[in-house]
Amino acid sequence: MAIKAIELLKGSTSQEEIVEVLSAVAADLGDVLDDLNSLQVKPLKGAMTNEVFEVNWPTKSDGRQRRVLVRLYGEGVEVFFNRVDEIQTFECMSKHGQGPRLLARFSTGRIEEFIHARTLSAADLRDPEISALIASKMREFHNLYMPGAKKAQLWQRMRKWLSHAKNLCSPKDAMNFGLDNLDAEINMLVESLSEGYQEIGFCHNDLQYGNIMIDEDTRAITLIDYEYSSYNPIAYDLANHFCEMVANYHSDEPHVLDYGKYPGLEERQRFVYNYLSSEGKKPSNTEVEQLVNLAEKYTLANHLFWGLWGLISCYVNTIDFDYQEYARQRFQQYWLKKPTLLESPSIISQDGSDNGSHH
Numbered sequence: 001m002a003i004k005a006i007e008l009l010k011g012s013t014s015q016e017e018i019v020e021v022l023s024a025v026a027a028d029l030g031d032v033l034d035d036l037n038s039l040q041v042k043p044l045k046g047a048m049t050n051e052v053f054e055v056n057w058p059t060k061s062d063g064r065q066r067r068v069l070v071r072l073y074g075e076g077v078e079v080f081f082n083r084v085d086e087i088q089t090f091e092c093m094s095k096h097g098q099g100p101r102l103l104a105r106f107s108t109g110r111i112e113e114f115i116h117a118r119t120l121s122a123a124d125l126r127d128p129e130i131s132a133l134i135a136s137k138m139r140e141f142h143n144l145y146m147p148g149a150k151k152a153q154l155w156q157r158m159r160k161w162l163s164h165a166k167n168l169c170s171p172k173d174a175m176n177f178g179l180d181n182l183d184a185e186i187n188m189l190v191e192s193l194s195e196g197y198q199e200i201g202f203c204h205n206d207l208q209y210g211n212i213m214i215d216e217d218t219r220a221i222t223l224i225d226y227e228y229s230s231y232n233p234i235a236y237d238l239a240n241h242f243c244e245m246v247a248n249y250h251s252d253e254p255h256v257l258d259y260g261k262y263p264g265l266e267e268r269q270r271f272v273y274n275y276l277s278s279e280g281k282k283p284s285n286t287e288v289e290q291l292v293n294l295a296e297k298y299t300l301a302n303h304l305f306w307g308l309w310g311l312i313s314c315y316v317n318t319i320d321f322d323y324q325e326y327a328r329q330r331f332q333q334y335w336l337k338k339p340t341l342l343e344s345p346s347i348i349s350q351d352g353s354d355n356g357s358h359h
Contacts, residue, residue: 018070021106022055025068028103031060041070045250050074050227051319054114067114068103074317079164080309081227089146089226096144099224115222117213122248125209125241126263128270134212135271136278137221138241142201142234150200153230154301155190161308162186168315173324177311177331182304185334189301192342193233198294203237204229208244235291238275239298242268243306255322257329268292297341303334 019036026033033039040056051072056065073083087110093099100113124130162182166174174180204211205228213222246257263271272291276283310327317323 017106021104021111025103025111026057026066029066031057031066033057069100069112069114070109071112072109074319079312079316080161086227089229092146093226098141098144099222099226115213115224117215117222120209120212120214121250122209125245130214131271132274133214133219133221135274137223138204138207138237139275139278141204141223142237144202146202148231150231152200152232154232154236154305155186157230158186158301158305158308161312165308165311168312173311177327185304189304193297193301198233198235200231201234201237202229203232203234205232205237205240207237207241208247208249210249233298235294236298236301238272238291238295239302242295243299243302255326257326259333265292268295300334300338300341303330303337307331307334
């Protein structure tokens, strides 16, 4: 298994470096890695930015398996986020007792503590009990104190991605995806979504089920993978989570989004209610309704954000995923939903019925 194991780990880094770092981690944990044949490596599925592996070896004390997580950074993904910031966020999270501990770094990746919890599935997001746990964890996450200016990073990042997309895309793709119109769309969204008071929090920004883990015994939720994390309006993070309910990255066609699975009004209200009440204070119906409405409008920003991500990824990332088709679906959803979401002052009509806000 082992030579194959090391083969798996050969990215742009020399295998020697990874083995050296693994040996140092093992020594820190009181083990000895003298025989590389004792290493077992298992690729973990579902990651779309990095490659992730579970690496095991027998412990020195009782021969039980020690497990760590090895993350190899995806190629070309530096266009999406600053790796230095991401590592700083990761270390800060560790200090806050959030997520896995950082065990070691090497030039093209890092070694993390292996969390003894199971990664959620697409279906778990719809389980009312698990959903309530996610909502209160999200609230806790948003309240973390992190370095950096406490203002929305979303628009600046989107403009940056748009200029990357324009530089990378073929003229045909640029035309098909309407890239020349997107500057105006982003400006329009900034204007229409920035009215009134909005709570800014430290947002995860990529709360798909693969980035949420649950300890089956304690029911504790852990959020992982902070590459895209930054300060943003909390409504944007809620919108992102709702949009992720239409995806199943472990299906035969992981890039296909099923908007029939977008959560209905009641499900979104329940999530927002759980989110707001997690600190022990009961929110009013008006507070819940306002945040549900705002989150719904922020789904538009979300579609453009991840549409641009998909478009850029199809040029820079080698992971087996149909990024371009994913991008097409996100942009299509944007244009489809824009008229109903921005023209109506409230998404919920006076009689309380759901007025066209299903995706």
